[in-house]
Structures are given as structure tokens and as C-alpha cells.
Amino acid sequence: DLHTAYRRQRQMCIRDSLNRGKSEALCRKHVGYHYLQPIRGTPPYWQTIQKNLFAMIRQLGAPTWFCSFSSADMKWDEVVETILNQNNDHRLAANISKQERCTLIRENPVSVARLFDFRWRAFLNNVIKSPAEPIGKVKDIFWRVEFQMRGSPHVHCLIWIENAPIYDSSCKEKVEEFIDQYISCDLPDKELDSELHSCLLYTSDAADDMQCVD
Secondary structure, eight states, rough: OOHHHHTTTTTTOOOGGHHHHHHHHHHHHHHHTTTTSSSEEEEEEOOOOOHHHHHHHHHHOOOEEEEEEEEOOOTTTHHHHHHHHTOOOOOOGGSOOOOHEEEHHHHOOOHHHHHHHHHHHHHHHITSTTTOOOTBBBEEEEEEEEEOOTTTEEEEEEEETTTHHHHHTTHHHHHHHHHHOOOOOOOOOOOOOHHHHHHHHHHHHHHOOOGGGO
């Protein structure tokens, strides 16, 4: 990319990088940064994403929800077994210790990221955007994937909901009614939904368990 920047700036070549004056001139004009823009993860790339997000806010208004979705890769047996199979290890995830699971996830970030991306998109399309509309009818969405220290991905997203009240503009009662319609802090009845009850207890316990902190 630096080579491309040199070539496009007055037919300069990479040998000109040895000329300190020419290199500093390119940096002052941000030419080198400009050609890094298509490369994911670089500062120019995220500057472009930021501008796109600001454009969405100007067109759509303030987002309705800010949500974070964390990877439960320590509980996803299929993720662990996929990584084991890649290494010609045919053990079951049930026979793998917690410490070994952490090591497998940390040492295989690409596989974990791809599997997480698949699950996230499936959840987005089949749950969030489903006809059931669990958080309302989605008008638009923006998300960014980040990584924890051991390489485990998670998503932060902004979601715009159709006909949602606007905070500080709509009346307080209407906003409260909208929030209460979709958000609950109640623990579900164990007899009626034991699986959801177990998941919520696990999540709450993990948040307080220092051993689970990355």
C-alpha cells in the first residue's frame, strides 16, 4: 500500500522511501493513510465506518437499542469439537477440561471467529429480524465485532426500530411503555422454561466469577 501511494504520487517508487523529505511529505498529506482505507482494522478503515455511522444517525435519527452479544464459546461444544477435529483429535467436548477449552479457543482465533460470525448472523436473521419481532420491527442495524484478550469475539450493535418513541422527544410514559414491552429483568419460572432459567443463572454467575474474566 505504501508502494501504491508512492506510485500514484507523481510516479514515485518505493526507493523514494529512503528520501526522508519525500516520505515526510506523504505523511503530512496523509497519502499513505488514504491507501490503507480498504484494509480492515486500519485507522482509515474505521474512520470511513465512523462517517457511515454518522450518516445513518443523520438519516434515521438516534438508534433505539444499544446491544452487546458475547460469545459463549466455552459452552459451545460444537466449537470445541470442530477445533479438535481440525487437529485430528476426536475427543468429545465433554471430556475437555475448562483450562484446555480456554487454550484451544485462544490458539485458534480464526476458527472461533468464523464460527461466531455464523452464529451471530443466524441469530440476527432468525431471531432479531424474525416475524416475532422480539425487540420490535428492525428498520436498520449497525454492528462492530471486537475481541477479548483470549481471542473470543463479541458484538456491539445499534438497532433502529420502526415507529419507536424517541427519548427526550416522546412523552415519558410512551417511552416507558415501549421499554417495558420488550425488556424484562425477571428470572423466568424454572418449571415453565428450565433452559432459559439455567442460561440466565449461568450468565449471572459468570459475571461474578473472577475466573471467567478475561
